[in-house]
Each structure stands twice: as structure tokens, then as C-alpha cells.
Amino acid sequence: MTDTDDARLVALIDNQLDETARSALATRLVVEPELRARFALLAAGGLPFSRAFDSVLVEAPLASLQAKIDAVAPGGATSRPRLGAVRWIGVAAAAMALLLLGWGIGRYAPSPSAPASIALQDDDWRRAVAQYVSLYTAQTFANDADAGANEAALAQLSQNLGVAVTQASVALPDLMLRRADMLAYDGAPLGQIAYLDAGEPVVFCIIRNNEKDAPVTIETRDELAIASWAHGGRGYLVAGRRPAQRIAALAETLLPRF
Amino acid sequence: MRALFAPHRNKARRAVERMASRDEIRAGLSQHLARLWRYGLALSAARDVAEDLVQATALRALERADQFQSGTRLDRWLFAILRSIWLNEVRARRIREGQGFVDPDQVLFSDGREVETNIFAGQVLNAVHRLPEAQRETVLLVYVEGLSYSEAAELLGTPIGTVMSRLAAARLTLGKLRPPDSVAAPRESAK
Numbered sequence: 532m533t534d535t536d537d538a539r540l541v542a543l544i545d546n547q548l549d550e551t552a553r554s555a556l557a558t559r560l561v562v563e564p565e566l567r568a569r570f571a572l573l574a575a576g577g578l579p580f581s582r583a584f585d586s587v588l589v590e591a592p593l594a595s596l597q598a599k600i601d602a603v604a605p606g607g608a609t610s611r612p613r614l615g616a617v618r619w620i621g622v623a624a625a626a627m628a629l630l631l632l633g634w635g636i637g638r639y640a641p642s643p644s645a646p647a648s649i650a651l652q653d654d655d656w657r658r659a660v661a662q663y664v665s666l667y668t669a670q671t672f673a674n675d676a677d678a679g680a681n682e683a684a685l686a687q688l689s690q691n692l693g694v695a696v697t698q699a700s701v702a703l704p705d706l707m708l709r710r711a712d713m714l715a716y717d718g719a720p721l722g723q724i725a726y727l728d729a730g731e732p733v734v735f736c737i738i739r740n741n742e743k744d745a746p747v748t749i750e751t752r753d754e755l756a757i758a759s760w761a762h763g764g765r766g767y768l769v770a771g772r773r774p775a776q777r778i779a780a781l782a783e784t785l786l787p788r789f
Numbered sequence: 790m791r792a793l794f795a796p797h798r799n800k801a802r803r804a805v806e807r808m809a810s811r812d813e814i815r816a817g818l819s820q821h822l823a824r825l826w827r828y829g830l831a832l833s834a835a836r837d838v839a840e841d842l843v844q845a846t847a848l849r850a851l852e853r854a855d856q857f858q859s860g861t862r863l864d865r866w867l868f869a870i871l872r873s874i875w876l877n878e879v880r881a882r883r884i885r886e887g888q889g890f891v892d893p894d895q896v897l898f899s900d901g902r903e904v905e906t907n908i909f910a911g912q913v914l915n916a917v918h919r920l921p922e923a924q925r926e927t928v929l930l931v932y933v934e935g936l937s938y939s940e941a942a943e944l945l946g947t948p949i950g951t952v953m954s955r956l957a958a959a960r961l962t963l964g965k966l967r968p969p970d971s972v973a974a975p976r977e978s979a980k
Binding site (some may be wrong): 578589599 | 815818819822823824826827830836840843844846847848851900909910911913914916917928929931932933938939950953954957958959960961962963965
């Protein structure tokens, strides 16, 4: 384990590796348990940064800032700001100001001019799922019983996701249900049901992340077909290395059940 | 004859271009005010300093309007100006005056216990605030502002590897803070 490994793992999580580096690291992840543990540790450090910092945006003193900018003459030549004597009002005063700022968090809806990063953030979990699902092979779930998902695991999913996840609600014709897991992305609970469809892994994921309702969209990334939609504050995704029409049909089957 | 008048025409054209680009920059400043202030706040951890940084950035940007290349990202250009003012003028002076770096134990953001829905947001802000400045800034640029590693490296003037190792270090620190039951971490409850 090296610092370089850490850096590469972070780049994998952030989807910033080129294809060669990505597949080399993916191969190592399969055979090196220590590297997998490190990956999990680094992934756990992915907090909902964007959401948290959006609550700071709405606290910006826009009127005061705009007035200061308006005071700068057209040529930018006059009304030099007071940086010559930056006011340092002391740690206590600054802390107080920011404490008030902290209290403001949550009282406001996200700013109407909220940055595009919110959409990117919501999209990130799909990217992350697509990334690890692309590491699955026909053997990945070979050791899991074919008896369907464990009842206790489904109950845990239902509880964390706030939606009924049952054998019936996740059953798909012709697919073998292999296992159910509780994961998390960016602090949001993410449930995953894994199936085998003609021997290929297919996953159905539900995340409780308050994203806006969205109709089903289908896309293909690196041979992986992904159908995703959102409803009732939850994001849904079906993905697998299967034809896009097949994944779309599975999504259409699951959609009305949630 | 043409040679005689051409310099005047060029001068007039440059003046018109300069005005156009100042208008563009002024509009861009207004559009990105909140994000510039947030960046200033992440760097300085003080609201008033953040405000001064935005004003100084506006002045510098308008003075150097002709250096902005139309068609490139104005927000990135403004971020680079704000950062340079922070590093070369404000932060340097604060260190000289013994005000140094931000006190890592200082709690900047309320845990928001009064606001149940957003307890976690406050915790995230505080945790990020306690990171070393270089890591805190890199986290903001990549994970909040959405810069790619190479864009962040260019703005920070560091190799991409440094961006990656800062993010790795930040994630290792923050990962340890995540409560064991974070799967059910308080978030805005789904309706």
C-alpha cells in the first residue's frame, strides 16, 4: 500500500482515471483485499460536500457584495477596497458570525440560482454504481445462494430506504435474485439488489437522497446499460452488461412497484 | 492614407472591446458573487475577509479586463484572481501580523441541532473546516465547484498528483469522522 495507491483509488472513486489505469486498478482490487479495504476507507470519506456547501451559498451577503462591486468605477480604478487594512475582528467574532451562519443552515431552501453541481451530485451516485458494477463478472455472485435475498437484508433495506423492499416487489421474471446489500453514497442510504440475467450480473439500486422526480432515462457507459429514474425523493437505477432494451424492460417492470 | 488612419481605428476598436469585456466581467461578477464569497470564506474562514476578497477581486478583474480571454470560463478566471489576492496579499499579511492560520479547534459552523434536518450539513462543514488549508481548498474546488483534477491543478499551480494526494488525505481524515451509523445519517427526510 503506497500513497500513490491512495491517490489512484481516489481518482477511481472520482472517475478521473483513464481506461487503462482504471482497468489495471480494477484487476488489483479483485485480488488484493488490503487495497479493497483502503478503497472502502477512502470512499467513506466522500461526504455530501456539495449539499453542505450549498447551505453556505444562501448565506452570502449578496446585497452588500453587489453594492461593493457597483462602487468600483467602470474602469476599475477607484474606490480601492480596504485590503490595505484587512479587518481581523478576532477569532471569537468570526466564530460568532459563522455560528449564526450555521444556524441559518436548513432554514432556507436551496438558492434558486443553485449551481449545477447539485445535478452533478445527484448524478454522481449513478456514476459510482456504474463504476463498481462494471467490475462484476459472471463469477461475482457465484457463491451466493440461489434462494433469493435474505429476508433480514430486505428488511434492513426497507427500513433504511423508507420504502417496502420485499421478495415480491423486487422479483423479476427470468432473473435469479442473488443478494441484497445496504450501501451508502455521500451519506445517503443506498440499497442494492443483485441478480443474474442469462449469467450476467444485473443490479437494481434505490437511494434515498431527496432528488427530484425524473422519468426513466437509458444510457450506455462502457458496455453497461443503465436505466435510471427518480420518484418520491428516491433515485432508482437498473444496470447490467446487457442490451439496453433488456435493461429498459426491467426498469419498466420495477417502476410501478415503487 | 490607410496607414495613417489605421492606428486610430485600431485604438478605437480596442477601446470598444475593452468596454465590452468590462461589461461581460461585471455581469459575470454579479452572477458568481455567492460562489466567490464562499471560496473566500473557505480560504479565510472569516466572513468579512471573504467580503473584502470579493471586492478586491472585482477591482482587479475590471482593471485587467483586457487579459480575460472571451470564450473561456469567467468564473475560473475570477477564482484565480481571488486566490492570488488571498495568497499574496491577505494571507501573507495575516501571517506577518501573527494572526497566522485558522485555529483548527475553532467551531465555525453550528451543529445545527436546532435544525434537525440539516445536522449533517453542519457536521460536514465543520469537518472540512478542520482540514489543513490546502486540503480544504482542494475539496471545495473538486467536490463542490466540480473542477476536474487537471482544472484544479492548474488553478492551484500544483501537479495533478498533489491534487489527488490532498483529496486522499482529506478523505482519510473525513472517513474516520463518519459515524458508524452514517448509513442512516440525518438528512432531509424523504417526503
